Amino acid sequence: MPGSPHSGRPPIRLTRRGRVVLVAFVATVTLVLLWLTMGSGAFAGSRESHGGASRPAETVVVEPGETLWDIASTADPGSDPRLVVQRMIDLNGLAGDPTVHPGQQLRLPSS
Structure with a gap:
């Protein structure tokens, strides 16, 4: 061309x-x-993105007779406690022994 x-x-x-x-x-x-x-x-x-600034994890102190299920039900009553318990186990490194003891501090997953 x-x-x-x-x-x-x-x-x-x-x-x-x-x-x-x-x-x-x-x-x-x-x-x-x-x-x-x-x-x-x-x-x-395992990190969750919420679009805003990250806030410090909320913690609770385990009371006598309290279980992970009790704490999960109280911390996030609108969610399935099984999911919240698993997130608490992951967040607190309890995979080997998910037993909690009175006075123990646990970080709660943000809801």
Whole structure:
């Protein structure tokens, strides 16, 4: 095509290394955009993102005769106690022995 601005220019060719670099760059940009869109806590696993500033975890002191179920039912009466108990176990590192003792301080999951 005479007079075409592209005449005389060879087509762009990417080497295998160039394709790898391009794919890695696109993947990195995509992950950064997802991280920025979903928030910094999105990939944190057990951390919960609430859109606002994070607040310190609320704590309770276990009373004599009190169980995790009792504490969960009182702390978040509108939720399924089984889920709240599991979140308390995870939050307080009680996976090996979920028994609580009077006077023990427990962090409560934010509701």
